[in-house]
Amino acid sequence: MQESTKKNNLVIEICNLSKGFDNQLVLKNLSLNLMDGENLVVLGKSGSGKSVLIKCIVRLLNADQGSIHVLGKNVNELRSKELAKLREKIGFLFQSGALYDSMTIKQNLEFPLIRIKKKLTKKERDEKIEEVLVNVGLGETLDQMPSELSGGMRKRASLARTIIVDPMIMLYDEPTTGLDPVTSNGISTLINDVQKKYKTSSIIITHDIECARATADRIIMLKDGDVYMEGSIDDFENSTDELIQSFFKEKT
Numbered sequence: 332m333q334e335s336t337k338k339n340n341l342v343i344e345i346c347n348l349s350k351g352f353d354n355q356l357v358l359k360n361l362s363l364n365l366m367d368g369e370n371l372v373v374l375g376k377s378g379s380g381k382s383v384l385i386k387c388i389v390r391l392l393n394a395d396q397g398s399i400h401v402l403g404k405n406v407n408e409l410r411s412k413e414l415a416k417l418r419e420k421i422g423f424l425f426q427s428g429a430l431y432d433s434m435t436i437k438q439n440l441e442f443p444l445i446r447i448k449k450k451l452t453k454k455e456r457d458e459k460i461e462e463v464l465v466n467v468g469l470g471e472t473l474d475q476m477p478s479e480l481s482g483g484m485r486k487r488a489s490l491a492r493t494i495i496v497d498p499m500i501m502l503y504d505e506p507t508t509g510l511d512p513v514t515s516n517g518i519s520t521l522i523n524d525v526q527k528k529y530k531t532s533s534i535i536i537t538h539d540i541e542c543a544r545a546t547a548d549r550i551i552m553l554k555d556g557d558v559y560m561e562g563s564i565d566d567f568e569n570s571t572d573e574l575i576q577s578f579f580k581e582k583t
């Protein structure tokens with residue numbers, strides 16, 4: 332890790348990031364930090380560049396300009412092998428989840444373990460799978476297929492599959508979308524549990540104000556490709572800014 336990163340407790344440091352497609356500039360000179368151990372919620376209207384932002388962080392998309400340091404590494408300058416190593420430390424929970432439909436839940440969790448935690452014995456793998464599933468409240472689903480689980484359970488299983496390889500950073504892309512309010516609250520609680528138990532630092536993209544309320548240590552709102560406002564949930568809820576008010580009114 333770079334000295335500056337260690338000193339400031341930053342796990343992600345983004346400076347003047349720009350990213351566009353054809354004629355459309357999506358991110359414009361955006362700067363942003365993620366501190367060690369914090370849950371940072373990213374809000375913003377549909378199309379404001381939230382997903383593009385996290386895809387640039389793991390270099391699923393290449394930045395046009397600016398720098399992105401993750402755990403002290405400049406992601407834009409990494410060779411593919413180093414990038415793969417860095418990605419092993421980042422858990423990415425996509426909107427759709429990432430379970431293989433033809434595998435049982437156990438096989439789904441075993442798959443990344445075999446690939447990344449090569450030194451574990453079969454017994455250690457089985458213990459780890461059991462432990463992580465219990466931690467996400469799915470202790471009884473080892474031999475079930477993803478199709479046999481509810482939407483909320485599939486989200487939990489996807490999360491288990493992500494955290495089983497001990498990521499240091501979690502990137503959640505709309506973790507509660509499509510779930511009913513009770514199930515959504517359960518996922519928000521789980522995000523906090525993961526933060527505490529696995530000491531992760533997280534970026535949580537969401538449209539769900541309840542999820543933001545439950546999980547955020549800090550919130551940023553994106554608009555026109557840049558950070559429009561940054562603050563605590565109280566700062567946002569008490570804001571007199573029209574855009575912020577309308578966003579919160581619309582969503583509550």
Ligand SMILES: Nc1ncnc2c1ncn2[C@@H]1O[C@H](COP(=O)(O)OP(=O)(O)OP(=O)(O)O)[C@@H](O)[C@H]1O
Pocket residue numbers: 352357375376377378379380381382383384
């Ligand atoms: N690979 C791509 N090629 C071209 N345009 C893209 C690509 N990915 C994203 N975009 C465009 O970038 C803009 C921002 O997209 P992004 O998915 O980041 O929005 P978002 O804020 O995550 O929206 P939502 O809340 O609806 O998920 C959109 O106009 C989208 O069409």
